Amino acid sequence: xxxxxxxxxxxxxxxxxxxxxxxxxxxxxxxxxxxxxxxxxxxxxxxxxxxxxxxxxxxxxxxxxxxxxxxxxxxxxxxxxxxxxxxxxxxxxxxxxxxxxxxxxxxxxxxxxxxxxxxxxxxxxxxxxxxxxxxxxxxxxxxxxxxxxxxxxxxxxxxxxxxxxxxxxxxxxxxxxxxxxxxxxxxxxxxxxxxxxxxxxxxxxxx
Amino acid sequence: xxxxxxxxxxxxxxxxxxxxxxxxxxxxxxxxxxxxxxxxxxxxxxxxxxxxxxxxxxxxxxxxxxxxxxxxxxxxxxxxxxxxxxxxxxxxxxxxxxxxxxxxxxxxxxxxxxxxxxxxxxxxxxxxxxxxxxxxxxxxxxxxxxxxxxxxxxxxxxxxxxxxxxxxxxxxxxxxxxxxxxxxxxxxxxxxxxxxxxxxxxxxxxx
Amino acid sequence: xxxxxxxxxxxxxxxxxxxxxxxxxxxxxxxxxxxxxxxxxxxxxxxxxxxxxxxxxxxxxxxxxxxxxxxxxxxxxxxxxxxxxxxxxxxxxxxxxxxxxxxxxxxxxxxxxxxxxxxxxxxxxxxxxxxxxxxxxxxxxxxxxxxxxxxxxxxxxxxxxxxxxxxxxxxxxxxxxxxxxxxxxxxxxxxxxxxxxxxxxxxxxxx
Amino acid sequence: xxxxxxxxxxxxxxxxxxxxxxxxxxxxxxxxxxxxxxxxxxxxxxxxxxxxxxxxxxxxxxxxxxxxxxxxxxxxxxxxxxxxxxxxxxxxxxxxxxxxxxxxxxxxxxxxxxxxxxxxxxxxxxxxxxxxxxxxxxxxxxxxxxxxxxxxxxxxxxxxxxxxxxxxxxxxxxxxxxxxxxxxxxxxxxxxxxxxxxxxxxxxxxx
DNA sequence: TATGAATGAGGTTTCATTCAT
DNA sequence: TATGAATGAAACCTCATTCAT
Numbered sequence: 001x002x003x004x005x006x007x008x009x010x011x012x013x014x015x016x017x018x019x020x021x022x023x024x025x026x027x028x029x030x031x032x033x034x035x036x037x038x039x040x041x042x043x044x045x046x047x048x049x050x051x052x053x054x055x056x057x058x059x060x061x062x063x064x065x066x067x068x069x070x071x072x073x074x075x076x077x078x079x080x081x082x083x084x085x086x087x088x089x090x091x092x093x094x095x096x097x098x099x100x101x102x103x104x105x106x107x108x109x110x111x112x113x114x115x116x117x118x119x120x121x122x123x124x125x126x127x128x129x130x131x132x133x134x135x136x137x138x139x140x141x142x143x144x145x146x147x148x149x150x151x152x153x154x155x156x157x158x159x160x161x162x163x164x165x166x167x168x169x170x171x172x173x174x175x176x177x178x179x180x181x182x183x184x185x186x187x188x189x190x191x192x193x194x195x196x197x198x199x200x201x202x203x204x205x206x207x
Numbered sequence: 208x209x210x211x212x213x214x215x216x217x218x219x220x221x222x223x224x225x226x227x228x229x230x231x232x233x234x235x236x237x238x239x240x241x242x243x244x245x246x247x248x249x250x251x252x253x254x255x256x257x258x259x260x261x262x263x264x265x266x267x268x269x270x271x272x273x274x275x276x277x278x279x280x281x282x283x284x285x286x287x288x289x290x291x292x293x294x295x296x297x298x299x300x301x302x303x304x305x306x307x308x309x310x311x312x313x314x315x316x317x318x319x320x321x322x323x324x325x326x327x328x329x330x331x332x333x334x335x336x337x338x339x340x341x342x343x344x345x346x347x348x349x350x351x352x353x354x355x356x357x358x359x360x361x362x363x364x365x366x367x368x369x370x371x372x373x374x375x376x377x378x379x380x381x382x383x384x385x386x387x388x389x390x391x392x393x394x395x396x397x398x399x400x401x402x403x404x405x406x407x408x409x410x411x412x413x414x
Numbered sequence: 415x416x417x418x419x420x421x422x423x424x425x426x427x428x429x430x431x432x433x434x435x436x437x438x439x440x441x442x443x444x445x446x447x448x449x450x451x452x453x454x455x456x457x458x459x460x461x462x463x464x465x466x467x468x469x470x471x472x473x474x475x476x477x478x479x480x481x482x483x484x485x486x487x488x489x490x491x492x493x494x495x496x497x498x499x500x501x502x503x504x505x506x507x508x509x510x511x512x513x514x515x516x517x518x519x520x521x522x523x524x525x526x527x528x529x530x531x532x533x534x535x536x537x538x539x540x541x542x543x544x545x546x547x548x549x550x551x552x553x554x555x556x557x558x559x560x561x562x563x564x565x566x567x568x569x570x571x572x573x574x575x576x577x578x579x580x581x582x583x584x585x586x587x588x589x590x591x592x593x594x595x596x597x598x599x600x601x602x603x604x605x606x607x608x609x610x611x612x613x614x615x616x617x618x619x620x621x
Numbered sequence: 622x623x624x625x626x627x628x629x630x631x632x633x634x635x636x637x638x639x640x641x642x643x644x645x646x647x648x649x650x651x652x653x654x655x656x657x658x659x660x661x662x663x664x665x666x667x668x669x670x671x672x673x674x675x676x677x678x679x680x681x682x683x684x685x686x687x688x689x690x691x692x693x694x695x696x697x698x699x700x701x702x703x704x705x706x707x708x709x710x711x712x713x714x715x716x717x718x719x720x721x722x723x724x725x726x727x728x729x730x731x732x733x734x735x736x737x738x739x740x741x742x743x744x745x746x747x748x749x750x751x752x753x754x755x756x757x758x759x760x761x762x763x764x765x766x767x768x769x770x771x772x773x774x775x776x777x778x779x780x781x782x783x784x785x786x787x788x789x790x791x792x793x794x795x796x797x798x799x800x801x802x803x804x805x806x807x808x809x810x811x812x813x814x815x816x817x818x819x820x821x822x823x824x825x826x827x828x
Numbered sequence: 829t830a831t832g833a834a835t836g837a838g839g840t841t842t843c844a845t846t847c848a849t
Numbered sequence: 850t851a852t853g854a855a856t857g858a859a860a861c862c863t864c865a866t867t868c869a870t
Contacts, residue, residue, distance in 0.1 A: 019850080038327075040247055042843060044853095053852035055847080064844065112326055119322050119377050120245075150393075157389055160375050164390060167374035168367050170326050182364055182406045183371060186357075187390075189404070190397030197396070199389040225869080226833055249860065260835040265862065433829080454661060456864060458832095467831035469868080478865060533736045533791050534659075564807075571803055574789050578804060581788035582781050585739055596778055596820040597785060597808075600771075603818070604811030611810070613803045639848080640854060663839065674856040679841065 023060050025050040030071045034113035039068055072117050072124035077131070079107040084135045093142040094192075097149075100139050101162060101184055108166050110173040118163045132159060150195045156202070161187055230267050232257040237278045241320035246275050279324050279331040284338070286314040291342045300349040301399070304356075307346050308369060308391055315373050317380040325370045339366060357402045363409070368394055437474050439464040444485045448527035453482055486531050486538035491545070493521040498549045507556040508606075511563075514553050515576060515598055522580050524587040532577045546573060564609045570616070575601055644681050646671040651692045655734035660689050693738050693745040698752070700728040705756045714763040715813075718770075721760050722783060722805055729787050731794040739784045754780060771816045777823070782808055 029050035047057050061067035083104040090096040123129040136158045143149035168180040236257035254264045268274035290311040297303040343365045350356035375387040443464035461471050475481035497517040504510040537543040550572045557563035582594040650671035668678045682688035704724040711717040757779045764770035789801040
């Protein structure tokens with residue numbers, strides 16, 4: 001480790017550091033911009049805000065779409081981690097479920113691109129969706145085991161609910177922030193084991 | 208359900224009949240295209256599908272945005288009318304509420320542009336939103352009078368719920384059509400008067 | 415004359431009258447519009463102002479350019495007639511020359527299209543140019559005969575002068591109307607027989 | 622005379638040199654094209670002739686109009702500089718005045734857009750007009766001091782004359798190049814101090 | 829014959845992506 | 850490696866002209 005110092009490793013480490021810093025800056029800026037303007041913004045706006053040139057941006061992300069995907073994945077993952085930690089730290093299973101949703105949705109407030117992506121792909125990416133399923137399933141299982149969750153409620157239901165409420169969060173972000181909590185409460189009440197009537201079969205289109 | 212309902216009140220003299228037919232064709236085609244591809248499609252695709260030239264299209268709608276707005280308004284209005292009729296025709300208030308949502312959401316299935324517009328403008332247009340509020344309020348009042356609606360539930364809550372569920376409808380349109388009905392059922396159960404605990408104050412951000 | 419009343423001559427005369435009235439209305443409106451907006455206005459504006467449909471307009475003038483030409487010719491001819499009458503009515507040859515120019519230019523004030531046409535074609539039309547030449551020549555001849563015109567001044571010179579001053583008239587129409595009269599005076603003074611030095615040969619580019 | 626004079630002050634690092642070269646090329650090409658075809662040419666033609674893509678063109682000039690303005694300003698400035706140098710280099714004040722006009726007009730030959738711009742805006746731009754006034758005033762003052770200029774002639778008169786003669790230059794550019802010199806001679810003779818009669822008051826419309 | 833809606837080529841402008849420096 | 854100018858296909862929109870009624 002003390003050898004091989006004279007070649008180029010120091011500048012190389014410097015370059016690497018720069019590269020990492022740039023990549024982070026791009027993701028940061030892109031996160032903001034996509035959130036504010038949706039997925040159809042001009043890439044230049046992202047380059048401008050991240051303080052890098054177009055070339056640098058395209059070195060890290062060969063396509064606008066790839067950038068969008070990455071950013072969404074990153075953000076979504078972070079939110080997921082937050083929400084999961086919140087849930088793990090909560091003893092009461094129902095409180096854990098509530099907290100999970102609240103944490104997740106609170107973070108998504110005013111992020112247009114996320115809802116867009118929900119609409120088009122069912123979520124940021126397959127990996128993300130899987131992880132989300134997995135984490136939701138943990139919380140759900142705790143609730144099931146505690147007998148507080150309405151029978152028949154699936155992980156898919158809860159996942160879908162989170163996407164659905166994201167829309168509400170976004171819609172009200174500007175005019176009535178926080179109003180979505182009422183919807184969350186309503187939905188959770190509908191999810192409690194107090195409701196015993198079976199849900200419509202998934203895959204059935206009829207009434 | 209047919210779109211372009213109030214199109215041709217009186218196919219008058221000259222080529223006016225064509226004009227009305229074209230306008231209807233444009234709205235029809237634009238509805239499809241916007242639904243399939245979102246609001247960022249090429250206007251030419253719409254012109255092509257409606258079988259008119261660019262000039263005709265722009266004669267009727269001086270701007271792409273105006274076209275989008277009009278189409279959304281038309282569609283939303285039609286859906287609203289459908290849903291309202293459904294509600295009016297149903298005797299049981301709770302069934303009316305359920306039917307209203309089902310009808311509304313059923314129509315919105317696989318229309319990307321609507322959700323986009325929800326996210327950006329809070330709905331197709333001010334007029335539409337007002338009408339929607341008004342119709343929802345009628346159904347809500349019936350439920351309140353019958354004592355079947357959870358106390359404190361506002362028209363805004365129900366409107367927000369419809370937008371929120373639209374997202375779910377759209378998300379699952381391709382892979383799991385109809386699954387959103389489970390969410391609807393859950394939400395409605397949370398809205399029933401069986402739930403008596405107060406909802407979070409609107410305008411309050413805390414838990 | 416009292417016979418042949420029942421056939422179709424009356425409506426036919428009516429159609430003819432309509433046609434003539436329309437043609438006149440179009441020319442009238444086109445005159446205004448071209449004057450105000452230049453030769454690149456939308457033809458619809460002309461149709462709108464003349465109160466006829468596009469079809470009628472194109473029945474009378476198969477081409478926008480033909481309409482422009484006709485209008486310009488008509489106007490220019492009227493101005494020319496005015497100016498000529500003014501000249502004829504004036505006894506003193508030099509006064510006639512002065513008056514001719516003043517009358518001609520006064521009429522051209524704020525008519526953009528005319529100057530444009532000067533720039534592109536050297537005048538409204540060949541016929542008009544010829545007539546203009548002819549009328550100018552009459553005035554010129556009177557001045558020559560009276561010995562008040564600088565020797566060597568040609569009809570072409572005077573024609574060119576009128577076009578040149580048109581530009582000045584137009585330029586100053588809004589901000590300094592009438593200022594062009596100073597230029598006219600200067601030019602006319604340079605045209606008086608007091609100046610005896612020969613003018614540069616036409617067709618020679620050198621100094 | 623070369624256009625695009627103050628283009629490349631310091632061909633700096635990177636592709637900036639290209640940028641400057643392109644900017645110059647665009648202005649050069651646009652100058653030609655506007656001159657030949659007037660202000661209504663297709664921008665693509667300019668892009669083609671300057672050898673750059675549309676994007677490059679619009680990077681430098683966000684609007685066609687901005688390009689037109691810039692080009693006109695550049696050209697007019699260059700012509701003005703030429704004419705001024707010509708005047709400064711001439712000892713005899715009257716010769717200086719004569720030379721100034723000749724130089725200015727000679728350059729404007731066959732540039733349609735310039736005359737168009739005269740007609741619509743009273744000149745290329747406010748700055749240009751001011752500079753033109755200033756330079757003309759210098760020449761005028763010399764003539765006044767030498768007592769060779771007709772009393773009462775203002776800078777505005779001379780400016781207006783230059784615009785007026787531009788029209789003549791353009792009109793005759795194709796068919797009778799150089800014939801405008803006769804008009805210039807006539808006007809200048811009318812401007813000489815040999816003519817002592819007062820000019821019509823500016824702002825007065827009467828005879 | 830008069831009408832004005834329809835046409836579609838062509839104009840201006842934007843933006844994802846590439847590439848010389 | 851970072852830069853940002855260059856690219857050009859494609860987007861939006863206009864308008865001279867045609868044509869069914």
